[in-house]
Each structure stands twice: as C-alpha cells, then as structure tokens.
C-alpha cells in the first residue's frame with residue numbers, strides 16, 4: 001500500500017520531496033520478492049486487518065444512472081420528504097432506512113456530501129463516493145442490533161447538524177468538516193455487537209491485536225481506512241499528501257475519542273474549554289489553534305454518538321430497544337461461557353434495568369449536559 005500511495009501522490013511537489021527522503025532511507029533494504037512476501041504472510045500472525053470482505057464490484061455506476069439520493073429506491077418521493085429534515089436534529093433515520101432499502105448510511109452520507117458540496121471541493125468522483133459508501137455500509141453488520149449502519153447514519157447526520165451550530169459558524173475548514181463526517185461514518189464499522197471488555201475477557205484476536213487498548217475503536221479505524229484501498233473507493237484521491245496526513249490524524253483522534261472509557265476525561269477537558277472560551281464580537285467561538293479545534297471536533301462526534309436521549313422520544317425508544325437487545329445478546333454469550341454477566345446485559349433482570357435506561361441515567365445526563373453546554377455557548381442563537 002505504501003508503494004501505491006507513493007506513486008499516487010508524487011504529483012504534488014510536497015509529496016515528491018518526501019518521496020526522496022523515503023527512498024534514501026530505503027536504500028539498504030531490497031524489496032522482498034513475491035515468494036518471500038507470500039512466505040512472510042504465512043509466518044506473521046495478524047498481518048491482515050480482519051473483517052475486510054471482498055465484495056462484488058458495484059454494478060457499473062455511471063454518472064447518468066446515479067439515483068438522486070445515491071441509492072436505488074422505489075420510494076424516492078417519501079425519501080425526499082424525509083430528507084427535507086436533513087439539517088435538523090429530529091430527522092427520522094429509521095424512515096430513511098425504510099425508504100432506501102436499508103441503505104441509510106449510503107443515502108445519508110451521499111446526500112450530506114452533496115449538500116455540503118464536498119465532491120466539488122475535494123474533487124471526489126461521484127462513482128468513487130458511492131462505491132466507498134456502499135462498501136462501508138456493507139462492512140457494518142446488519143445482524144447486530146444497535147451498532148449497525150443505521151447507527152452510523154444517525155451519527156453522521158447528527159454530526160452534520162452539530163457542525164452547523166451558529167456558535168461555530170465558519171469556524172472549521174472544509175478539510176476539518178470532511179474529517180469529522182468521515183470519522184462519524186466509519187466510527188463503528190465491523191462492530192461485532194460486543195464490548196471492548198468482552199473482547200478482552202474472551203482473549204479475542206482483536207484484543208490481542210490492540211493490546212486491550214481501545215480495541216474496537218482501533219479496529220473501526222483500521223477497517224474504515226483499509227476500505228479506501230478497494231477498487232474505486234479512494235474518495236481522498238485528489239487530496240495532496242499533507243491534506244491526507246492531516247485528515248488521517250484528525251479522523252484517528254475523533255474515532256479513538258468515541259471509546260467510552262475516555263468519556264470522563266473528554267468531558268472534563270470540554271468543561272475547561274467552555275469555561276475559558278474565547279468568543280468573537282459576532283458571538284462565534286474563537287478556535288485559533290489546532291488543539292482547541294480538534295478538541296471541539298472530537299467532542300462533537302462523541303456527542304453525536306451519544307445523542308440518542310436528546311432525540312424525539314419515538315426515536316430514543318427505538319434506539320433503547322436496540323441497545324438493550326445487543327446488551328442481552330452479549331449477556332447470553334457470557335452466560336453460555338460461564339462468565340460474569342456485564343452490567344445491563346442480563347435479560348433476566350431486564351425489568352429493573354430497562355427502566356433505568358429509559359430514565360436519563362447519570363451518564364446520559366452528563367453527556368446531554370455536555371452536548372447542550374456545547375450548543376448553548378450562545379443561548380441567544382437558539
């Protein structure tokens with residue numbers, strides 16, 4: 001892959017400089033032959049990212065045959081009606097899924113990229129975007145109750161709304177917006193429906209691979225980036241080397257911040273920042289350095305990830321049912337293995353726990369507070 005990226009990026013002056021440097025460093029090491037490479041592959045454990053599937057090449061997308069919202073549907077009218085709420089907190093993503101043959105992520109990501117004119121800004125070929133989003137959506141597990149592509153679609157749409165909050169008007173660059181939306185889209189890809197702790201406790205391959213540290217989050221990132229290398233999937237092909245590096249750095253930061261074990265420190269940092277906030281004369285948050293900007297961005301994706309309780313009740317109920325179902329399935333697995341059952345994962349004590357979830361729990365309360373604090377930096381704008 002390094003090889004491919006080098007040839008690919010040598011068009012920009014910056015990249016060619018770096019190439020020279022790389023080549024100098026590589027001088028002493030002759031490239032392995034194909035035979036050696038195959039041998040190495042067999043010997044080395046974990047040399048591949050698990051979960052990346054080979055898919056059928058997407059059936060000849062041409063510019064003229066691209067549906068209005070990126071996905072084939074026989075309910076385009078209904079879909080169009082629901083997508084009028086694209087920029088609103090209350091958009092019903094369940095309806096979007098229903099009207100797009102369960103391609104909610106592809107549909108919403110495509111539509112948001114179009115709405116924000118990211119295809120023009122970053123010269124993303126429309127077929128490439130569609131091939132990538134469909135491939136990405138394919139790598140979410142449809143049989144996982146909560147962490148499936150519908151949740152990713154919800155998080156990217158919620159991030160899209162948060163990015164448009166008046167207090168952050170024109171604060172972020174196009175590249176930062178692209179990074180935040182991409183991070184939201186990939187942030188749970190190939191989620192197996194069990195927690196980090198479960199993966200660690202069962203000595204899973206993934207936990208081994210990532211040394212028990214943010215196991216899932218690391219994996220989502222690896223898969224999300226790896227899929228860019230699939231046929232006609234590199235939506236960042238027109239970005240310069242520096243832009244790609246910057247985007248990658250930001251996306252990694254944002255997705256790793258979705259690890260719930262980082263929640264409390266994230267919240268504390270945000271609190272400090274909000275308290276020491278600097279504001280311009282027009283009431284826009286002043287974020288003049290990378291540290292402040294990425295901090296707001298990582299909190300934004302994190303808040304979008306946990307925003308279920310702040311959504312209209314009929315939506316929140318459906319999310320709660322899904323997360324409980326996923327927890328119970330994990331609990332069943334734990335019971336089968338004779339393990340201790342994780343908190344909220346025991347269906348036999350469901351009645352108690354379910355009522356706890358439907359009330360705003362301490363955790364959600366804090367999250368909502370963070371989210372609101374964030375949105376209400378200027379209450380007059382709401």
Ligand SMILES: [Zn+2]
Nearest residue numbers: 151187188305
């Ligand atoms: Zn998530």
